Amino acid sequence: MPVTTPDTVALSVVEFEVCWELAGLGALPLVLDLPRQGRTPAERQRVVAEVLAGLRDRGLAGRGGPRPELVRDLTRLARFTWAVDARIIRTGLVRARGGARAGWATLAVHDGPAVTLWTVPEHALVAEVVALAGQAPTSRVDSVSVRAAALDGATSRAAGGMHAFAERLAALGERVTDARAVARVCDGALARGQFGVRTGDTVGSRRVIGYHDSAAGRFLQLRRDGWVTFTPATQAQLAAQISGLLDEVRG
Numbered sequence: 447m448p449v450t451t452p453d454t455v456a457l458s459v460v461e462f463e464v465c466w467e468l469a470g471l472g473a474l475p476l477v478l479d480l481p482r483q484g485r486t487p488a489e490r491q492r493v494v495a496e497v498l499a500g501l502r503d504r505g506l507a508g509r510g511g512p513r514p515e516l517v518r519d520l521t522r523l524a525r526f527t528w529a530v531d532a533r534i535i536r537t538g539l540v541r542a543r544g545g546a547r548a549g550w551a552t553l554a555v556h557d558g559p560a561v562t563l564w565t566v567p568e569h570a571l572v573a574e575v576v577a578l579a580g581q582a583p584t585s586r587v588d589s590v591s592v593r594a595a596a597l598d599g600a601t602s603r604a605a606g607g608m609h610a611f612a613e614r615l616a617a618l619g620e621r622v623t624d625a626r627a628v629a630r631v632c633d634g635a636l637a638r639g640q641f642g643v644r645t646g647d648t649v650g651s652r653r654v655i656g657y658h659d660s661a662a663g664r665f666l667q668l669r670r671d672g673w674v675t676f677t678p679a680t681q682a683q684l685a686a687q688i689s690g691l692l693d694e695v696r697g
Contacts, residue, residue, distance in 0.1 A: 455563040462561040464497040469517045471524040477531040522552040534639035576685045585663025589677035590627040608633045643692045
């Protein structure tokens, strides 16, 4: 059973999906899309009844359904002023949505069998989302840029390791020194992820902020105007890039 603390609400995947439906919030966000349990109306009714019984035992629901505080937290994820979505791959996939409205934000993190909800001040949301990436050493390697088309072309042919990857980049027109530098910063990736933002009028960012962690440290992957730049990054720099992307979407 997911463990709820004074600072969090922990729900099973089924509980989250059922509560979302009972709150009348429409389709789940793509980043938190979860299978709907119960193939027939009778099966669905049984699933909902079991979920509500379990939530009542934990003080998260009453006779009428999920408690108002839980509905409020879920509603921020669907009806927000602005939101941040994250997909992070380490040993497994972590997906998250943070939605902010009227000074407060809800952060929902789907990790394995559970979805955990945090309530945080709106100004702290970006930092909390970035914290999901964990800590990584700051690299001393210089930034390097290559054409996005060349990078995509080289990446599409994955066989052969990093030496072959650098050769493919060079063959596609990148300078040998740049091709080798990109191969070095990408070698031995331990984790990776991406962040996107959107506003309450459903406008989402056309680009995402990507990153990866390797033995050399953490690197941002910034794709803009036909180029991809790999640059060392701290947590603060990653948060600043996400905030800048939000400013772009807001116009």
